[in-house]
Amino acid sequence: MTDVSAGLRGARKLGAFAFALVATFVAPVCAFAAGAGYAEPGQIVMQAAETPIAREMHFFHNAILMPIITAVSLFVLALLIYVMVRFNEKANPTPSRTTHHAGLEVVWTIVPVLILVVIAVPSFRLLNHQLILPKGDITMKVTGKQWYWSYEYPKDQGGGFGFDSLMKPENELKPGDLRLLAVDNEAVVPVGKTIRVQVTAADVIHSFTIPSFGIRIDAVPGRLNETWFKAEREGVYYGQCSKLCGKDHAFMPIAFRVVSEQQYAAWLVEAKKKYASAGGSVTLADARR
Ligand SMILES: [Cu+2]
Numbered sequence: 001m002t003d004v005s006a007g008l009r010g011a012r013k014l015g016a017f018a019f020a021l022v023a024t025f026v027a028p029v030c031a032f033a034a035g036a037g038y039a040e041p042g043q044i045v046m047q048a049a050e051t052p053i054a055r056e057m058h059f060f061h062n063a064i065l066m067p068i069i070t071a072v073s074l075f076v077l078a079l080l081i082y083v084m085v086r087f088n089e090k091a092n093p094t095p096s097r098t099t100h101h102a103g104l105e106v107v108w109t110i111v112p113v114l115i116l117v118v119i120a121v122p123s124f125r126l127l128n129h130q131l132i133l134p135k136g137d138i139t140m141k142v143t144g145k146q147w148y149w150s151y152e153y154p155k156d157q158g159g160g161f162g163f164d165s166l167m168k169p170e171n172e173l174k175p176g177d178l179r180l181l182a183v184d185n186e187a188v189v190p191v192g193k194t195i196r197v198q199v200t201a202a203d204v205i206h207s208f209t210i211p212s213f214g215i216r217i218d219a220v221p222g223r224l225n226e227t228w229f230k231a232e233r234e235g236v237y238y239g240q241c242s243k244l245c246g247k248d249h250a251f252m253p254i255a256f257r258v259v260s261e262q263q264y265a266a267w268l269v270e271a272k273k274k275y276a277s278a279g280g281s282v283t284l285a286d287a288r289r
Contacts, residue, residue: 050213051229133227138153147248149208149252182255188267207241209240210239239256
């Protein structure tokens with residue numbers, strides 16, 4: 001190989017390396033302004049947090065995991081570069097024959113363990129907050145079905161009805177509707193209230209996920225899982241089924257409209273009338289299938 005082509009190859013490698021660096025560290029900053037409730041085109045960071053749990057998740061990721069991962073990666077990179085420069089064949093023609101170093105081995109075992117302990121403490125705290133449910137203001141039930149969601153609002157909380165929520169097909173989209181996310185019947189909840197969500201499935205395993213709320217829980221037939229959220233701002237927040245469940249897995253979005261308490265009370269009255277005639281949660285969509 002000539003010197004020139006070797007040089008060119010080296011330059012190309014360096015270029016690729018620089019590109020990888022930029023893609024890893026600079027690009028995320030550019031796309032940092034994430035929208036709430038749905039993913040923006042080109043966005044690669046998490047959707048804006050709208051609940052205490054989602055905020056805690058973001059803190060855990062951004063303030064604890066990211067700095068640790070970045071520091072570890074840079075440290076390993078620095079070690080690699082040092083070894084490449086200091087111990088290549090030219091710089092170090094007669095290599096050392098050392099194979100063990102007790103002190104070093106203790107350090108590279110203990111330090112990773114300590115890093116894991118540092119990560120474990122906030123991680124278990126977050127898990128506790130997610131899995132130990134607070135007393136709820138409202139309990140609702142969500143059932144995953146092939147391929148839509150059903151929501152039920154219990155009678156003792158002003159509900160007593162259920163309905164199906166199906167993705168709006170493209171030809172029914174109105175201006176402002178999000179393609180693949182807008183649904184015919186949104187679930188409605190009041191702002192600032194603790195909502196307990198009981199999640200199950202009627203046919204196969206689905207997964208109920210709303211990124212902005214920081215919730216993702218499997219919907220398993222014959223099993224009742226439970227999660228909770230407390231939305232802090234009014235708006236519409238979207239999610240998608242997050243467990244492969246069949247051919248229309250990608251077309252069963254979740255849409256939650258968070259409204260003021262008065263609007264919620266008004267919606268309850270209206271929904272009771274609207275969905276009473278639908279006869280509960282199964283008929284409409286089953287007929288459409
Ligand atoms: Cu599904």
